[in-house]
Amino acid sequence: MNGILRIAFKLLVNDRGKFTALLVGITFAVFLMVMMTSMFAGILSRSSSTVTNIGAKMWVLDPAVNNVSSSIPVPDYVKDAVRSIDGVRYAVPLYSGGAQVKLANGIYQAVTVIGLDDASLFGRPELIEGEIEDIYAENGFVVVQDAEISKLGNPRIGTKFEINDHRGVVVGIAKANISGLFGIPTLYTTFNRAISYLPSTRFTASYILVEPKSTSDIPHIKQAVSKLGYQALTDDEFVQKISNFYKYQTGLGINVMLMTAISFIVGLSISGQTFYTFILENLEKFGALKAIGAKGHELVSMILFQAGFTAFLGYGLGVGLASLIIMSAKLRMPDYAAQITNLNLGIAFVMVLIIAGISSYIGIRRVIRIEPFDIFRG
Amino acid sequence: MASLAIKATNLAKWFGEGDARTMAVKSVSFEASFGEILYIVGPSGSGKTTLLSMISGILKPNSGTVLVEDRDIWKMESDELADFRLNKIGFVFQDYHLFSNLTTVENVAIPLILKKNDWNQSLKVASEYLKIVGLEKRAELPPVKLSGGEQQRVAIARAIASRPDILIFDEPTASLDGDTGRKILEFVREHILNETRCIIIVTHDSRIFEYAHRIIHMEDGRIIGEEHEK
Ligand SMILES: Nc1ncnc2c1ncn2[C@@H]1O[C@H](COP(=O)(O)OP(=O)(O)OP(=O)(O)O)[C@@H](O)[C@H]1O
Ligand SMILES: [Mg+2]
Numbered sequence: 001m002n003g004i005l006r007i008a009f010k011l012l013v014n015d016r017g018k019f020t021a022l023l024v025g026i027t028f029a030v031f032l033m034v035m036m037t038s039m040f041a042g043i044l045s046r047s048s049s050t051v052t053n054i055g056a057k058m059w060v061l062d063p064a065v066n067n068v069s070s071s072i073p074v075p076d077y078v079k080d081a082v083r084s085i086d087g088v089r090y091a092v093p094l095y096s097g098g099a100q101v102k103l104a105n106g107i108y109q110a111v112t113v114i115g116l117d118d119a120s121l122f123g124r125p126e127l128i129e130g131e132i133e134d135i136y137a138e139n140g141f142v143v144v145q146d147a148e149i150s151k152l153g154n155p156r157i158g159t160k161f162e163i164n165d166h167r168g169v170v171v172g173i174a175k176a177n178i179s180g181l182f183g184i185p186t187l188y189t190t191f192n193r194a195i196s197y198l199p200s201t202r203f204t205a206s207y208i209l210v211e212p213k214s215t216s217d218i219p220h221i222k223q224a225v226s227k228l229g230y231q232a233l234t235d236d237e238f239v240q241k242i243s244n245f246y247k248y249q250t251g252l253g254i255n256v257m258l259m260t261a262i263s264f265i266v267g268l269s270i271s272g273q274t275f276y277t278f279i280l281e282n283l284e285k286f287g288a289l290k291a292i293g294a295k296g297h298e299l300v301s302m303i304l305f306q307a308g309f310t311a312f313l314g315y316g317l318g319v320g321l322a323s324l325i326i327m328s329a330k331l332r333m334p335d336y337a338a339q340i341t342n343l344n345l346g347i348a349f350v351m352v353l354i355i356a357g358i359s360s361y362i363g364i365r366r367v368i369r370i371e372p373f374d375i376f377r378g
Numbered sequence: 379m380a381s382l383a384i385k386a387t388n389l390a391k392w393f394g395e396g397d398a399r400t401m402a403v404k405s406v407s408f409e410a411s412f413g414e415i416l417y418i419v420g421p422s423g424s425g426k427t428t429l430l431s432m433i434s435g436i437l438k439p440n441s442g443t444v445l446v447e448d449r450d451i452w453k454m455e456s457d458e459l460a461d462f463r464l465n466k467i468g469f470v471f472q473d474y475h476l477f478s479n480l481t482t483v484e485n486v487a488i489p490l491i492l493k494k495n496d497w498n499q500s501l502k503v504a505s506e507y508l509k510i511v512g513l514e515k516r517a518e519l520p521p522v523k524l525s526g527g528e529q530q531r532v533a534i535a536r537a538i539a540s541r542p543d544i545l546i547f548d549e550p551t552a553s554l555d556g557d558t559g560r561k562i563l564e565f566v567r568e569h570i571l572n573e574t575r576c577i578i579i580v581t582h583d584s585r586i587f588e589y590a591h592r593i594i595h596m597e598d599g600r601i602i603g604e605e606h607e608k
Contacts, residue, residue: 003491003492003494003495003496003497003500004491004492006491006497007480007484007488007491010479010480010484011477011479011480014479014480015479284475285475285477287475288471288475288477289488289492290460291436291463291469291471292463292464292469292488292489292492293460293461293462293463293464293465293467293489293492294460294464294492295456295457295460295461296456296457296460298492371437372436373431373436373437375471375475376427376430376431376436376437376469376471376472376548377427377431377472
């Protein structure tokens with residue numbers, strides 16, 4: 001390490017109290033920012049879990065739909081029209097809706113029911129027990145082995161229950177994918193059983209799932225669907241639409257952004273203030289260095305180094321702490337919705353850079369203006 | 379005759395403007411040579427520190443010139459001036475200005491490190507200078523653990539470690555008792571002074587006048603007299 005920076009390093013870390021205060025400030029700010037944004041990212045990813053789990057390339061939906069669970073039924077003629085669009089390999093209906101399950105012990109539990117196209121079973125889950133064909137068996141339902149399954153009393157194959165006054169029996173256990181937002185179990189059945197067991201309107205399909213012949217057909221399909229008065233979205237676009245809904249049209253997103261901004265401001269004020277005090281208390285030393293012959297840019301590099309070092313260390317500690325908490329929360333609560341994404345890390349990193357930048361800017365302004373004469377006069 | 383180290387001509391410095399203006403130094407000219415210890419003495423407020431700062435490249439005069447080894451220092455760019463201070467001048471500040479977060483030996487190494495010497499090499503040289511001032515055993519302590527006289531010696535070691543031609547002391551004995559002060563001056567005269575060095579000391583302290591080769595008296599921003607070693 002460059003000797004001047006090494007002096008800067010020693011001046012910083014040997015000032016234990018202030019260095020600790022600085023680190024705590026930045027760590028805490030990063031921790032809060034990462035926690036808030038990770039929780040939000042977790043919630044967002046769950047809000048579109050059905051889209052991800054079904055895995056269709058394209059979704060046809062009513063343009064007013066902005067999250068999976070509140071779907072607006074699509075009439076059958078749309079399905080037929082979509083099937084005849086050039087570039088569509090196949091198009092199948094999907095049912096997605098809520099129902100009440102009455103367990104053997106008489107307790108009611110809300111569930112999400114997904115009805116798969118009877119012919120293709122498109123969007124079928126991966127089973128860990130049982131055979132997918134058994135879904136055609138009388139009253140057959142597949143239950144997803146996720147964090148919510150205990151709410152159904154941990155059913156096994158053969159477990160019987162009542163669903164909206166119809167009989168149901170578990171014929172398979174599916175591997176958990178991304179859990180949903182609302183913490184309720186998911187059941188799969190066939191489309192026809194879903195619409196006959198569960199109350200539905202005149203139109204029955206929640207979505208039409210489309211497999212295009214190739215990706216180059218997508219723009220054309222979209223256009224043709226919009227002529228029908230419906231919207232065709234790729235899975236990514238649908239996920240984005242749902243995210244945007246939660247981000248901008250519910251209090252959730254705004255609150256998270258506010259909390260992130262508050263964490264940033266708290267971090268900035270704690271660290272900026274402490275760093276400024278640190279610089280003020282060391283002003284005499286910077287002045288002495290200047291008198292002895294340190295150049296302006298050398299003093300600037302010392303301050304940038306001190307601010308940068310603290311910021312990166314604080315960033316690392318903050319991210320580490322957040323990961324630790326999220327990990328241990330997930331151990332205790334498998335359902336805990338938080339995930340650290342690169343975007344979150346990036347946001348926190350940029351915020352930390354800004355904190356370091358502003359702190360060093362005010363420090364540098366002070367240090368550049370010191371008159372070594374004042375040091376000299378004592 | 380020893381060669382000329384510093385030639386100051388018609389130096390003047392004032393602070394503030396209008397009614398608030400104080401003339402700290404009014405048209406001062408003097409010379410200092412290598413191989414001599416020059417004292418600048420005078421009452422408080424007579425402009426001694428201001429004068430020292432102008433000849434050492436720390437405070438820009440309002441008028442007049444300072445030639446150091448025939449170079450006009452106030453015509454230099456700020457980085458060049460910083461290099462001049464680093465290479466030519468050794469400062470012993472009135473209240474030492476040692477760095478409490480560094481060890482004693484690291485304090486002494488500062489000018490060497492600023493001169494871009496390698497860290498370990500700088501510490502090695504610094505510890506030799508600590509030995510010269512008799513403090514090699516204190517090398518790893520923080521300066522606050524040292525007595526006032528010892529801190530003064532650390533400041534001297536730091537000032538001489540970069541082998542400057544000109545050493546500037548402002549009130550080196552002001553916070554020391556008479557004995558310690560005399561010991562330090564004796565030390566400076568015996569071990570620090572040589573034919574290629576010029577030492578300028580500002581002081582109030584008449585107890586150490588005997589170590590000067592020449593004394594310049596200042597009052598109210600002017601030189602009012604000069605006396606030579608008997
Ligand atoms: N930065 C400044 N602003 C205003 N006035 C100043 C400033 N620096 C010095 N002065 C004034 O200039 C005059 C000379 O000050 P200087 O510090 O050079 O005196 P000095 O002889 O070193 O005194 P002392 O023996 O007390 O250290 C004093 O009147 C002082 O008040
Ligand atoms: Mg003075």
